[in-house]
Amino acid sequence: MSAAPLTDLDRLCIHTITTKSWDLETAAAKFSAAGVKGITVWRDTYADRDIAATGRMLRDHDLSIVSTCRGGFFPGATASARQTAIDDNRRAIAEAHELGAPLVVLVCGAVPGQSLEDSRKQIADGIAAVLPDCEATGVKLGIEPLHPMYADSRSAVNTLGQANDMCEQLKSPHVGVAADVYHLWWDPNLQTEIARCGEIGALFSFHVCDWRSPTIDFLNDRGLMGEGCINIPQIRGWVEDAGFTGFNEVEVFSHRLWAMDQDEYLKQIIQAYRDHV
Amino acid sequence: MSAAPLTDLDRLCIHTITTKSWDLETAAAKFSAAGVKGITVWRDTYADRDIAATGRMLRDHDLSIVSTCRGGFFPGATASARQTAIDDNRRAIAEAHELGAPLVVLVCGAVPGQSLEDSRKQIADGIAAVLPDCEATGVKLGIEPLHPMYADSRSAVNTLGQANDMCEQLKSPHVGVAADVYHLWWDPNLQTEIARCGEIGALFSFHVCDWRSPTIDFLNDRGLMGEGCINIPQIRGWVEDAGFTGFNEVEVFSHRLWAMDQDEYLKQIIQAYRDHV
Numbered sequence: 001m002s003a004a005p006l007t008d009l010d011r012l013c014i015h016t017i018t019t020k021s022w023d024l025e026t027a028a029a030k031f032s033a034a035g036v037k038g039i040t041v042w043r044d045t046y047a048d049r050d051i052a053a054t055g056r057m058l059r060d061h062d063l064s065i066v067s068t069c070r071g072g073f074f075p076g077a078t079a080s081a082r083q084t085a086i087d088d089n090r091r092a093i094a095e096a097h098e099l100g101a102p103l104v105v106l107v108c109g110a111v112p113g114q115s116l117e118d119s120r121k122q123i124a125d126g127i128a129a130v131l132p133d134c135e136a137t138g139v140k141l142g143i144e145p146l147h148p149m150y151a152d153s154r155s156a157v158n159t160l161g162q163a164n165d166m167c168e169q170l171k172s173p174h175v176g177v178a179a180d181v182y183h184l185w186w187d188p189n190l191q192t193e194i195a196r197c198g199e200i201g202a203l204f205s206f207h208v209c210d211w212r213s214p215t216i217d218f219l220n221d222r223g224l225m226g227e228g229c230i231n232i233p234q235i236r237g238w239v240e241d242a243g244f245t246g247f248n249e250v251e252v253f254s255h256r257l258w259a260m261d262q263d264e265y266l267k268q269i270i271q272a273y274r275d276h277v
Numbered sequence: 278m279s280a281a282p283l284t285d286l287d288r289l290c291i292h293t294i295t296t297k298s299w300d301l302e303t304a305a306a307k308f309s310a311a312g313v314k315g316i317t318v319w320r321d322t323y324a325d326r327d328i329a330a331t332g333r334m335l336r337d338h339d340l341s342i343v344s345t346c347r348g349g350f351f352p353g354a355t356a357s358a359r360q361t362a363i364d365d366n367r368r369a370i371a372e373a374h375e376l377g378a379p380l381v382v383l384v385c386g387a388v389p390g391q392s393l394e395d396s397r398k399q400i401a402d403g404i405a406a407v408l409p410d411c412e413a414t415g416v417k418l419g420i421e422p423l424h425p426m427y428a429d430s431r432s433a434v435n436t437l438g439q440a441n442d443m444c445e446q447l448k449s450p451h452v453g454v455a456a457d458v459y460h461l462w463w464d465p466n467l468q469t470e471i472a473r474c475g476e477i478g479a480l481f482s483f484h485v486c487d488w489r490s491p492t493i494d495f496l497n498d499r500g501l502m503g504e505g506c507i508n509i510p511q512i513r514g515w516v517e518d519a520g521f522t523g524f525n526e527v528e529v530f531s532h533r534l535w536a537m538d539q540d541e542y543l544k545q546i547i548q549a550y551r552d553h554v
Contacts, residue, residue, distance in 0.1 A: 153490050
């Protein structure tokens with residue numbers, strides 16, 4: 001049922017937010033020295049920098065730039081708010097192109113009190129509005145379905161099935177899915193929808209961390225792989241059965257883990273990757 | 278799309294935990310004086326009491342006993358743990374019968390690290406094991422699908438679709454669903470599954486509260502109806518379209534609301550019921 005054990009770090013990617021106290025040069029140097037092969041770059045890390053030079057710096061460290069985080073947040077109560085979001089997503093796509101990242105991950109957005117149906121329509125409309133930028137640059141977009149506990153204000157797309165539906169609706173080779181075990185592990189349809197995502201050619205990314213019991217913060221209490229209840233090797237097996245050969249991306253938001261010595265933390269990440277992904 | 282406005286309190290039920298600092302006599306007297314017609318009794322409130330006399334006391338206050346909370350927690354790592362849960366559920370059924378409650382609400386349970394598939398099988402097996410008690414007493418069981426954020430340790434049944442599947446699998450007139458807007462509001466299949474639940478004769482209960490933005494506690498930060506993002510009249514409309522004519526049960530866990538003057542809180546509950554259910 002589970003995937004074969006990971007015997008090397010060739011497919012290990014780490015999100016910059018995972019070790020967010022490190023600036024991008026520090027993260028690149030530390031990741032590279034530890035044998036990490038991929039990096040997903042959060043946009044705040046290159047604000048105020050020469051983006052093309054930043055991309056070269058990362059590649060000089062032998063790091064593959066897997067994606068940038070994040071675009072999205074398309075829903076808005078007014079047309080003006082929605083246009084602001086579209087403009088920001090166009091900037092995100094341009095930045096990814098300049099950086100040399102093939103993909104922008106989307107946290108799609110939601111507006112408290114606005115119906116989820118309206119938000120979903122605004123998300124699809126927003127993605128459609130920026131597709132010409134994707135076609136011009138080759139940059140792809142990864143719809144990340146977020147856990148239902150974020151349906152009020154962060155994403156009206158809460159299951160992989162919905163993300164797959166949206167990909168089929170948009171019918172673009174530039175639109176796919178970023179599948180994160182934290183958001184999806186509970187879903188009784190997960191295996192089926194992962195297979196479907198592969199069949200429609202939309203499985204762009206795979207993110208890992210763990211769900212702690214108890215979880216004490218809605219945003220920043222994720223666990224390192226092995227600290228929680230998610231059967232990550234089983235889900236990785238489903239993802240690989242669906243044809244995915246990309247990076248396994250470690251994306252952890254945790255006040256607890258951010259507070260520890262980050263060199264020690266990086267060692268733990270690598271050990272957890274070997275043992276629990 | 279929405280249900281017709283509620284013009285009276287004939288279908289208003291309040292869970293004892295909503296005003297948990299009141300003992301059962303106080304809650305009964307206050308609810309009744311305010312015109313509330315139904316009460317759902319949490320089991321802790323009648324521990325150490327004469328249960329039959331407690332039921333008479335509630336009926337003497339013109340309160341319909343809608344259900345008791347809660348049975349369930351069937352999954353366990355060992356056969357002994359699972360038998361302990363079955364024994365407790367048999368006690369819950371016997372208590373409900375003695376109290377005069379037609380229904381026991383089930384929080385089905387989950388074990389961190391045990392697969393959700395195993396937990397779901399243990400839940401179905403546990404319910405099947407206590408069905409003879411239901412048949413002997415007439416007491417029914419309401420499977421309450423819990424929000425996916427509780428999938429680790431509280432319930433491996435996280436969507437109305439799963440609860441409906443389990444009802445169809447168990448094929449008993451004594452097994453149905455307790456549908457709570459807090460757990461279900463985000464589900465893109467909600468309207469369809471409510472209709473299906475009605476068609477299979479399994480829609481036993483309807484619970485209301487609201488989802489606040491932000492929510493700051495995983496258990497005890499529910500909102501009073503109108504304080505959050507859930508379109509309760511829309512969901513009530515779906516429930517009534519499915520043939521449901523029972524009580525609208527106010528079940529709120531909130532450190533914030535428990536800390537206020539509870540007489541004032543009861544007034545707010547009734548106003549919120551009129552305005553936002």
